[in-house]
Amino acid sequence: TSSPRPDASPAYTMSARPAPPALGEVRNLAPKSRAERHGTVHKEDLEKMRLSQRRECFYHYEPNSLTPPPDSLSHIAESDRFETNAAAAEKASRNAVLMRKEQVLHAKRIARTHTEEERWRVVEAEHEAELARHEAMAREGTFCKSNKTSMPYDPITLQYGEGKDGQCLRYSDESLRYRAAMRAANLQQRTNVAGFNPITGEETARVPVPEKPVLPEYLQGIIPGH
Numbered sequence: 704t705s706s707p708r709p710d711a712s713p714a715y716t717m718s719a720r721p722a723p724p725a726l727g728e729v730r731n732l733a734p735k736s737r738a739e740r741h742g743t744v745h746k747e748d749l750e751k752m753r754l755s756q757r758r759e760c761f762y763h764y765e766p767n768s769l770t771p772p773p774d775s776l777s778h779i780a781e782s783d784r785f786e787t788n789a790a791a792a793e794k795a796s797r798n799a800v801l802m803r804k805e806q807v808l809h810a811k812r813i814a815r816t817h818t819e820e821e822r823w824r825v826v827e828a829e830h831e832a833e834l835a836r837h838e839a840m841a842r843e844g845t846f847c848k849s850n851k852t853s854m855p856y857d858p859i860t861l862q863y864g865e866g867k868d869g870q871c872l873r874y875s876d877e878s879l880r881y882r883a884a885m886r887a888a889n890l891q892q893r894t895n896v897a898g899f900n901p902i903t904g905e906e907t908a909r910v911p912v913p914e915k916p917v918l919p920e921y922l923q924g925i926i927p928g929h
Contacts, residue, residue, distance in 0.1 A: 870919040877916035884912045 855864030
Protein backbone atom coordinates (compact mmCIF):
# COMPACT_ATOMS: atom_id res chain seq x y z
CA THR A 704 0.00 0.00 0.00
CA SER A 705 1.16 3.48 -0.79
CA SER A 706 1.39 6.09 1.87
CA PRO A 707 -0.84 9.18 1.59
CA ARG A 708 0.58 12.22 -0.04
CA PRO A 709 1.65 14.84 2.37
CA ASP A 710 -0.23 17.56 0.42
CA ALA A 711 -3.54 15.66 0.48
CA SER A 712 -4.26 16.33 4.10
CA PRO A 713 -7.27 18.45 4.93
CA ALA A 714 -5.19 21.10 6.60
CA TYR A 715 -2.88 21.41 3.60
CA THR A 716 -5.75 21.42 1.10
CA MET A 717 -7.66 24.26 2.78
CA SER A 718 -4.56 26.37 3.17
CA ALA A 719 -3.23 25.80 -0.39
CA ARG A 720 -6.54 26.54 -2.33
CA PRO A 721 -6.28 29.86 -4.20
CA ALA A 722 -8.80 32.65 -3.60
CA PRO A 723 -11.70 32.96 -6.10
CA PRO A 724 -11.34 35.72 -8.72
CA ALA A 725 -13.22 38.98 -8.36
CA LEU A 726 -16.54 39.35 -10.16
CA GLY A 727 -16.23 41.37 -13.39
CA GLU A 728 -18.71 42.71 -16.01
CA VAL A 729 -21.66 40.44 -16.72
CA ARG A 730 -22.21 39.69 -20.41
CA ASN A 731 -25.76 38.69 -21.38
CA LEU A 732 -25.92 36.54 -24.51
CA ALA A 733 -29.11 36.31 -26.54
CA PRO A 734 -30.41 32.80 -26.82
CA LYS A 735 -29.99 31.17 -30.19
CA SER A 736 -32.94 30.15 -32.26
CA ARG A 737 -33.59 26.66 -33.47
CA ALA A 738 -32.37 27.53 -36.98
CA GLU A 739 -29.14 28.90 -35.56
CA ARG A 740 -28.60 25.85 -33.43
CA HIS A 741 -29.22 23.59 -36.42
CA GLY A 742 -26.94 25.78 -38.52
CA THR A 743 -24.01 25.14 -36.26
CA VAL A 744 -24.42 21.43 -36.88
CA HIS A 745 -24.36 21.47 -40.73
CA LYS A 746 -21.60 23.34 -42.49
CA GLU A 747 -23.76 24.42 -45.44
CA ASP A 748 -26.44 25.88 -43.20
CA LEU A 749 -23.79 27.62 -41.13
CA GLU A 750 -22.30 29.27 -44.24
CA LYS A 751 -25.75 30.40 -45.41
CA MET A 752 -26.51 31.88 -42.01
CA ARG A 753 -23.21 33.75 -41.92
CA LEU A 754 -23.76 35.09 -45.43
CA SER A 755 -27.25 36.33 -44.55
CA GLN A 756 -25.88 38.10 -41.45
CA ARG A 757 -23.12 40.00 -43.22
CA ARG A 758 -23.14 43.73 -42.52
CA GLU A 759 -20.80 45.11 -45.22
CA CYS A 760 -23.79 46.30 -47.37
CA PHE A 761 -22.12 45.58 -50.69
CA TYR A 762 -23.97 42.39 -51.52
CA HIS A 763 -27.46 41.24 -52.43
CA TYR A 764 -28.58 38.21 -50.55
CA GLU A 765 -31.30 35.95 -51.90
CA PRO A 766 -32.63 33.54 -49.28
CA ASN A 767 -34.11 31.22 -51.90
CA SER A 768 -32.95 31.62 -55.47
CA LEU A 769 -35.32 28.93 -56.76
CA THR A 770 -38.57 30.64 -55.68
CA PRO A 771 -39.57 33.75 -57.69
CA PRO A 772 -40.47 36.82 -55.61
CA PRO A 773 -44.17 37.78 -55.39
CA ASP A 774 -43.72 40.86 -57.60
CA SER A 775 -42.16 38.94 -60.51
CA LEU A 776 -43.98 37.69 -63.61
CA SER A 777 -43.01 34.08 -62.96
CA HIS A 778 -44.50 34.01 -59.47
CA ILE A 779 -47.49 31.77 -58.90
CA ALA A 780 -49.37 30.95 -55.76
CA GLU A 781 -49.13 27.48 -54.30
CA SER A 782 -52.88 27.00 -54.72
CA ASP A 783 -52.57 27.65 -58.46
CA ARG A 784 -49.56 25.49 -59.14
CA PHE A 785 -51.57 22.30 -59.41
CA GLU A 786 -54.40 23.76 -61.52
CA THR A 787 -54.90 21.27 -64.36
CA ASN A 788 -57.97 22.76 -66.08
CA ALA A 789 -56.52 25.69 -68.03
CA ALA A 790 -59.62 25.99 -70.23
CA ALA A 791 -61.86 26.54 -67.21
CA ALA A 792 -59.49 29.19 -65.84
CA GLU A 793 -59.44 30.98 -69.21
CA LYS A 794 -63.23 30.78 -69.43
CA ALA A 795 -63.55 32.22 -65.93
CA SER A 796 -61.25 35.08 -66.91
CA ARG A 797 -63.29 35.79 -70.05
CA ASN A 798 -66.51 35.61 -68.06
CA ALA A 799 -65.12 38.16 -65.61
CA VAL A 800 -64.27 40.52 -68.49
CA LEU A 801 -67.73 40.07 -70.01
CA MET A 802 -69.33 40.64 -66.63
CA ARG A 803 -67.45 43.93 -66.22
CA LYS A 804 -68.54 45.03 -69.71
CA GLU A 805 -72.12 44.08 -68.95
CA GLN A 806 -72.02 46.08 -65.73
CA VAL A 807 -70.71 49.14 -67.60
CA LEU A 808 -73.42 48.79 -70.27
CA HIS A 809 -76.08 48.34 -67.61
CA ALA A 810 -74.92 51.49 -65.81
CA LYS A 811 -75.01 53.45 -69.09
CA ARG A 812 -78.45 52.04 -69.89
CA ILE A 813 -79.79 53.10 -66.51
CA ALA A 814 -78.28 56.60 -66.87
CA ARG A 815 -79.76 57.05 -70.35
CA THR A 816 -83.14 55.80 -69.12
CA HIS A 817 -83.14 58.39 -66.35
CA THR A 818 -82.12 61.09 -68.84
CA GLU A 819 -84.89 60.11 -71.27
CA GLU A 820 -87.47 60.01 -68.48
CA GLU A 821 -86.41 63.47 -67.35
CA ARG A 822 -86.63 64.77 -70.93
CA TRP A 823 -90.14 63.37 -71.40
CA ARG A 824 -91.14 64.78 -68.01
CA VAL A 825 -90.08 68.23 -69.22
CA VAL A 826 -91.94 67.73 -72.53
CA GLU A 827 -95.12 66.70 -70.73
CA ALA A 828 -94.83 69.66 -68.36
CA GLU A 829 -94.47 72.04 -71.30
CA HIS A 830 -97.46 70.42 -73.04
CA GLU A 831 -99.59 70.72 -69.92
CA ALA A 832 -98.56 74.36 -69.51
CA GLU A 833 -99.53 75.04 -73.14
CA LEU A 834 -102.92 73.36 -72.65
CA ALA A 835 -103.48 75.38 -69.48
CA ARG A 836 -102.63 78.57 -71.36
CA HIS A 837 -105.11 77.73 -74.15
CA GLU A 838 -107.78 76.88 -71.60
CA ALA A 839 -107.18 80.18 -69.81
CA MET A 840 -107.38 82.07 -73.10
CA ALA A 841 -110.63 80.28 -73.99
CA ARG A 842 -112.05 80.90 -70.53
CA GLU A 843 -111.14 84.58 -70.45
CA GLY A 844 -112.16 85.09 -74.09
CA THR A 845 -109.16 87.20 -75.02
CA PHE A 846 -108.76 85.83 -78.55
CA CYS A 847 -111.83 83.68 -79.05
CA LYS A 848 -114.80 86.06 -78.84
CA SER A 849 -114.71 86.70 -82.57
CA ASN A 850 -112.44 85.84 -85.42
CA LYS A 851 -111.15 89.33 -85.92
CA THR A 852 -108.35 90.20 -88.27
CA SER A 853 -105.60 92.63 -87.49
CA MET A 854 -106.89 95.08 -90.12
CA PRO A 855 -110.47 96.17 -90.98
CA TYR A 856 -110.39 94.15 -94.20
CA ASP A 857 -112.20 90.96 -95.16
CA PRO A 858 -109.72 88.58 -96.85
CA ILE A 859 -112.59 86.51 -98.33
CA THR A 860 -114.72 89.21 -99.95
CA LEU A 861 -111.77 91.59 -100.43
CA GLN A 862 -113.88 94.44 -99.08
CA TYR A 863 -113.00 97.10 -96.52
CA GLY A 864 -114.83 97.39 -93.27
CA GLU A 865 -117.96 99.50 -93.00
CA GLY A 866 -116.84 101.53 -90.01
CA LYS A 867 -114.43 104.38 -89.62
CA ASP A 868 -111.48 102.01 -89.47
CA GLY A 869 -112.40 100.62 -92.89
CA GLN A 870 -112.69 104.12 -94.38
CA CYS A 871 -109.32 105.07 -92.90
CA LEU A 872 -107.69 101.92 -94.29
CA ARG A 873 -109.24 102.54 -97.72
CA TYR A 874 -107.92 106.12 -97.74
CA SER A 875 -104.42 104.91 -96.66
CA ASP A 876 -104.25 102.29 -99.43
CA GLU A 877 -105.55 104.66 -102.12
CA SER A 878 -103.09 107.34 -101.01
CA LEU A 879 -100.26 104.81 -101.21
CA ARG A 880 -101.21 103.81 -104.76
CA TYR A 881 -101.69 107.48 -105.77
CA ARG A 882 -98.23 108.48 -104.50
CA ALA A 883 -96.61 105.50 -106.22
CA ALA A 884 -98.26 106.41 -109.55
CA MET A 885 -97.21 110.05 -109.16
CA ARG A 886 -93.58 109.03 -108.57
CA ALA A 887 -93.63 106.74 -111.60
CA ALA A 888 -95.13 109.47 -113.83
CA ASN A 889 -92.59 112.00 -112.57
CA LEU A 890 -89.70 109.66 -113.33
CA GLN A 891 -91.08 108.93 -116.79
CA GLN A 892 -91.48 112.64 -117.51
CA ARG A 893 -87.90 113.39 -116.47
CA THR A 894 -86.37 110.50 -118.40
CA ASN A 895 -88.40 111.01 -121.60
CA VAL A 896 -89.46 114.61 -122.05
CA ALA A 897 -90.34 114.26 -125.78
CA GLY A 898 -92.86 111.53 -125.09
CA PHE A 899 -91.73 109.06 -127.76
CA ASN A 900 -89.13 106.34 -128.21
CA PRO A 901 -86.08 107.86 -129.95
CA ILE A 902 -85.13 104.49 -131.50
CA THR A 903 -88.47 103.29 -132.87
CA GLY A 904 -90.21 106.66 -132.98
CA GLU A 905 -93.31 105.26 -131.33
CA GLU A 906 -95.16 107.28 -128.76
CA THR A 907 -94.46 106.23 -125.19
CA ALA A 908 -97.44 105.12 -123.14
CA ARG A 909 -97.90 107.31 -120.14
CA VAL A 910 -98.18 105.91 -116.62
CA PRO A 911 -101.84 106.01 -115.56
CA VAL A 912 -102.34 108.18 -112.49
CA PRO A 913 -105.54 107.60 -110.48
CA GLU A 914 -107.55 110.40 -109.00
CA LYS A 915 -106.44 111.84 -105.72
CA PRO A 916 -108.24 110.07 -102.89
CA VAL A 917 -110.72 111.97 -100.79
CA LEU A 918 -110.23 112.15 -97.06
CA PRO A 919 -113.07 110.58 -95.03
CA GLU A 920 -115.67 112.99 -93.79
CA TYR A 921 -114.99 112.48 -90.10
CA LEU A 922 -111.32 113.45 -90.68
CA GLN A 923 -111.79 116.45 -92.95
CA GLY A 924 -112.15 118.89 -90.06
CA ILE A 925 -109.40 117.28 -88.01
CA ILE A 926 -106.49 117.06 -90.47
CA PRO A 927 -105.54 120.51 -91.81
CA GLY A 928 -105.13 120.99 -95.56
CA HIS A 929 -107.88 118.55 -96.55
